[in-house]
Amino acid sequence: MPNSNLNNAPTAITTSAFSPQSSPLFKMNNPASIVKQPQARRRYSPQHFYQNRILDPYVHQAVSPITLRQLVFFGRNMQEDKLLKSANYVRTELPIRLAHRIRDFQNLPFIVGTNPHIELVYDLYWQAFEKIVKIPEIKTLEENDAFCEMIKGLLNDHLVVIPQLALGIMECSKHIPAAQVDQFMSKMLRSRISRRVLAEQHITLTSNFNSPNHMMTDRGYIGIIYTHIKPRDIVERTGLLAADTCRQASGGMAPPKVLLDGNIDAEFTYIPDHIEYILYELLKNSMRFVMQNGKRDPTTGELPPIQVTVCEGTHEIVFRVSDKGGGIHPEMESQLWSYAQSPAREAAMLLDRHAPSRAQSAQKSSFSTTASSPQQYKNQSLHLGIGLPMSRVYAEYWGGDLKVFTMHGYGTDAYAKFCKFGNIYENFDD
Amino acid sequence: MTLRSAGSSLAITATKRGFITNTEQKEAEDVVSFYDDRVTQYASQEIQTVTLKTLLGLGRSGSSNHDQQQGAARDLAVNLDVARYARKELPVRLARLIKATQKLPFIVGTNPYIKRVYKLYYDSFQSITASPEEIRDKDDLDRFAALLKGLVESHADVVPMLSQGFLECKKYMAREDIKRFLDDMIRARIGIRLIAEQAISLREQRHEHEKSSVDTPHDDIVGVVHTELRPADLIKTCASFVQELCDVNYGSSPEVVINGQTDTTFTYVPVHLEYILCELLKNSVRATVEQSQKMGRSALNPHGDGSDRRSSSTNRESGNGVVIVNQDDDQDVTKRPNDFGHPPVEVTIAQGEHEVTIRIRDHGGGISREDFDAIFDYSFTTVKNENDSSKDLSSNDSPYGVDSIFKGVSRLAMQAGLGGPIAGLGFGLPLTRIYAQYFGGDMHLISLQGYGCDVFLKLKQIDESLDDLQI
Numbered sequence: 001m002p003n004s005n006l007n008n009a010p011t012a013i014t015t016s017a018f019s020p021q022s023s024p025l026f027k028m029n030n031p032a033s034i035v036k037q038p039q040a041r042r043r044y045s046p047q048h049f050y051q052n053r054i055l056d057p058y059v060h061q062a063v064s065p066i067t068l069r070q071l072v073f074f075g076r077n078m079q080e081d082k083l084l085k086s087a088n089y090v091r092t093e094l095p096i097r098l099a100h101r102i103r104d105f106q107n108l109p110f111i112v113g114t115n116p117h118i119e120l121v122y123d124l125y126w127q128a129f130e131k132i133v134k135i136p137e138i139k140t141l142e143e144n145d146a147f148c149e150m151i152k153g154l155l156n157d158h159l160v161v162i163p164q165l166a167l168g169i170m171e172c173s174k175h176i177p178a179a180q181v182d183q184f185m186s187k188m189l190r191s192r193i194s195r196r197v198l199a200e201q202h203i204t205l206t207s208n209f210n211s212p213n214h215m216m217t218d219r220g221y222i223g224i225i226y227t228h229i230k231p232r233d234i235v236e237r238t239g240l241l242a243a244d245t246c247r248q249a250s251g252g253m254a255p256p257k258v259l260l261d262g263n264i265d266a267e268f269t270y271i272p273d274h275i276e277y278i279l280y281e282l283l284k285n286s287m288r289f290v291m292q293n294g295k296r297d298p299t300t301g302e303l304p305p306i307q308v309t310v311c312e313g314t315h316e317i318v319f320r321v322s323d324k325g326g327g328i329h330p331e332m333e334s335q336l337w338s339y340a341q342s343p344a345r346e347a348a349m350l351l352d353r354h355a356p357s358r359a360q361s362a363q364k365s366s367f368s369t370t371a372s373s374p375q376q377y378k379n380q381s382l383h384l385g386i387g388l389p390m391s392r393v394y395a396e397y398w399g400g401d402l403k404v405f406t407m408h409g410y411g412t413d414a415y416a417k418f419c420k421f422g423n424i425y426e427n428f429d430d
Numbered sequence: 431m432t433l434r435s436a437g438s439s440l441a442i443t444a445t446k447r448g449f450i451t452n453t454e455q456k457e458a459e460d461v462v463s464f465y466d467d468r469v470t471q472y473a474s475q476e477i478q479t480v481t482l483k484t485l486l487g488l489g490r491s492g493s494s495n496h497d498q499q500q501g502a503a504r505d506l507a508v509n510l511d512v513a514r515y516a517r518k519e520l521p522v523r524l525a526r527l528i529k530a531t532q533k534l535p536f537i538v539g540t541n542p543y544i545k546r547v548y549k550l551y552y553d554s555f556q557s558i559t560a561s562p563e564e565i566r567d568k569d570d571l572d573r574f575a576a577l578l579k580g581l582v583e584s585h586a587d588v589v590p591m592l593s594q595g596f597l598e599c600k601k602y603m604a605r606e607d608i609k610r611f612l613d614d615m616i617r618a619r620i621g622i623r624l625i626a627e628q629a630i631s632l633r634e635q636r637h638e639h640e641k642s643s644v645d646t647p648h649d650d651i652v653g654v655v656h657t658e659l660r661p662a663d664l665i666k667t668c669a670s671f672v673q674e675l676c677d678v679n680y681g682s683s684p685e686v687v688i689n690g691q692t693d694t695t696f697t698y699v700p701v702h703l704e705y706i707l708c709e710l711l712k713n714s715v716r717a718t719v720e721q722s723q724k725m726g727r728s729a730l731n732p733h734g735d736g737s738d739r740r741s742s743s744t745n746r747e748s749g750n751g752v753v754i755v756n757q758d759d760d761q762d763v764t765k766r767p768n769d770f771g772h773p774p775v776e777v778t779i780a781q782g783e784h785e786v787t788i789r790i791r792d793h794g795g796g797i798s799r800e801d802f803d804a805i806f807d808y809s810f811t812t813v814k815n816e817n818d819s820s821k822d823l824s825s826n827d828s829p830y831g832v833d834s835i836f837k838g839v840s841r842l843a844m845q846a847g848l849g850g851p852i853a854g855l856g857f858g859l860p861l862t863r864i865y866a867q868y869f870g871g872d873m874h875l876i877s878l879q880g881y882g883c884d885v886f887l888k889l890k891q892i893d894e895s896l897d898d899l900q901i
Contacts, residue, residue: 232755239753258753261765262881305754313879315799320878327782405874405886407789408782410690413884415876 052106054133058099068225068398068422071201072269075222078209080141087138087147090202094195098129101191104184111175117168121161128154145210148203155199161192166339166386173340182389185339189393190428197271200224226272231310231319232264238276242283246291255287256303262310268317268420274394275418278402281387282321282414289325289412316400317418324411333406337389391416399424468559472525478518485512485628502639506568509632513565513574516629517558520622524555527618530611537602543595547588554581575633578626588619593857596808605807612808616864624699628653655892656700661779661788662692664700668707676715684718684772686711687764694781697892702865709858710790710885714775717794717883724795727771785871788887796879805875806860
């Protein structure tokens with residue numbers, strides 16, 4: 001039985017309650033086309049200032065972080081009472097985590113807060129907070145279903161947060177020092193991941209419980225977690241995706257191949273979406289560098305392949321992605337993990353012949369609701385330039401990490417490490 | 431007094447170790463008097479840093495082919511400059527080092543190894559300050575260079591001595607304090623040696639030039655700097671040295687595969703790079719062999735016992751067109767096990783604009799989590815020290831097994847040879863990193879637990895961009 005299951009390529013996509021395009025991979029490429037217009041001038045009204053009081057009790061409450069293992073044990077053998085328990089945990093935990101970040105927004109310099117992109121995100125968060133806080137204790141499955149629908153809606157609305165935040169923060173980087181920018185963004189993203197994990201896990205548990213799919217749990221699918229992740233499958237999947245992206249972005253040039261070796265059949269428990277996001281980012285970067293570098297094997301005419309090695313230790317599993325793309329230019333190297341805009345980054349982005357002009361992409365990304373082609377957004381996400389720092393936030397979420405070392409003139413090695421035992425608590429500042 | 435009793439116990443331990451002879455024992459007892467003021471005098475002077483440019487005589491045009499006279503005169507001028515600088519500066523730096531040592535806790539200062547090092551530095555200080563202050567001509571130069579040479583030679587074992595000394599003093603000083611002291615001391619020592627060696631070798635080169643009737647252009651070597659250093663060659667040399675050492679200790683060794691931009695040349699100090707390479711290769715080679723033992727890898731069984739996690743079918747190519755799974759190690763020269771079943775150590779060279787990167791990859795099983803935090807500590811080692819009473823050396827395996835009659839022999843073999851023993855004194859990694867960082871480079875180590883280690887060594891080209899670097 002397990003074997004046949006594998007042939008159906010168990011992607012996290014099919015286990016979640018969402019449509020196929022709901023994994024983080026696709027989310028960034030296709031943000032919601034309808035952007036909620038913020039209530040004009042609301043933020044600056046005195047009403048808002050005084051209303052802010054409702055935030056206080058939540059800001060002062062501590063969060064309750066969880067481990068992967070706890071989620072797994074909880075999610076097995078789902079029952080009605082457990083499901084309701086999960087619902088109420090999410091219901092009470094989300095506002096606390098949201099409140100802490102809203103307060104961070106409120107602490108930004110005023111001028112930054114007036115940036116339209118930042119304002120948009122702030123409003124989204126505030127509205128979400130108000131909505132969830134109003135919900136009373138969930139006591140029945142019907143109430144849970146309604147709750148899930150609402151949360152689903154919020155998750156969808158918030159798909160724009162990352163591009164908006166990234167653009168806003170880049171535009172504001174002359175008002176705040178780079179270090180502060182990075183700290184703010186890291187905090188935001190870490191917390192965002194944590195809230196989405198909670199929400200998506202519960203929603204998926206609910207839908208699995210409601211539908212015949214709750215048999216999936218036996219096969220290792222527990223909400224958005226999968227207990228039999230095989231490195232081989234993930235690399236094959238993300239490799240294909242990355243190759244597609246690069247082929248399209250380059251106007252048809254064939255991307256380099258990916259060679260896979262090491263412990264490719266080692267099984268471990270994790271959220272496949274997270275690993276896919278990171279590997280997709282790394283493979284896409286490697287392919288891009290190799291293609292831009294252009295050096296080919298003199299005999300075969302092929303681009304040098306990317307080498308992915310899977311290393312399994314007692315406590316951890318590491319994916320090493322190694323390319324011969326010429327290495328990262330020293331100026332870009334210093335900005336590798338930064339969210340802030342800098343001349344170096346701008347220059348690097350301009351160097352990229354596949355990048356749309358910044359002015360063009362910036363315009364399209366702001367409030368305009370005119371449907372832009374998916375292509376535009378795809379290119380945009382390629383060049384928001386925060387794929388790496390975001391990947392690191394994902395990697396560090398449950399005690400792993402992401403390291404990148406470059407050999408100027410030769411190539412780059414990236415190491416994505418994940419803990420195997422799932423006994424590490426969520427890593428997000430509070 | 432305490433010195434006497436320290437002396438007698440020193441005699442006992444000395445014969446045991448065979449490290450310190452009886453005559454040296456007497457010297458060690460004559461520790462500097464409390465009342466010698468000159469050290470303090472000199473130590474309070476400002477360190478005059480010299481720019482790399484001046485020290486290495488860079489900027490002098492390379493070709494003295496057509497005008498040997500002018501070239502020789504210029505050489506002498508540079509030589510004198512460096513020697514004069516050395517004469518002035520070395521006492522100051524030595525004094526500071528001595529002073530730092532004087533601040534160590536008293537009990538630490540009575541350790542015979544530490545005392546010996548202290549004595550060495552103090553004597554060097556005496557010798558240099560006693561030599562004439564003015565260096566006017568070639569003869570003065572020759573005399574001074576000879577003096578320096580003798581001193582440098584006598585200091586050859588300072589690091590092993592310090593390491594042993596502090597290993598024994600672990601319980602008397604906090605880990606961070608030891609680390610800080612040793613970091614500073616070693617950095618100071620590198621600077622002192624650089625200045626001294628430069629003065630010595632400039633003089634020797636000039637001497638060679640003058641002696642030889644044929645004008646042999648040695649423009650690629652300026653004192654201790656080699657302007658056309660080819661890392662691939664140095665790696666080959668270090669690799670064979672390390673492999674030999676490994677053969678002696680373990681009976682076999684892995685191959686070292688060199689790839690990447692192997693024709694790379696750059697300007698650097700060869701002895702530094704040699705030390706770094708030897709240390710890193712030693713670690714990789716030793717880890718590989720020990721991992722082979724652990725995993726049962728051998729000539730007859732190249733992939734080891736069941737603990738090896740590969741999928742059962744080798745030579746299996748599959749995938750989806752983009753991603754290709756290739757488990758066949760024999761095709762890949764960077765993974766093919768040699769006749770002894772050891773997978774190779776892979777060294778990759780890359781030439782950047784201002785720097786050279788050398789990556790060393792091994793299949794030695796990586797470093798465990800518990801050990802990883804401590805690997806840059808001085809005196810951390812996974813080789814069991816028979817004299818070490820403390821139990822907190824974390825070591826899961828000893829390469830020697832139970833007491834064997836060969837233990838003593840192999841230990842000696844380990845300690846013999848250039849560059850020190852193959853393992854066991856616990857200062858290889860921290861020292862390597864200090865060397866790597868000395869000219870603005872760096873060293874990073876990634877452990878892939880259960881698989882192997884990757885080391886990235888970044889070395890800045892010693893060129894005009896480093897002109898203002900202060901030594």
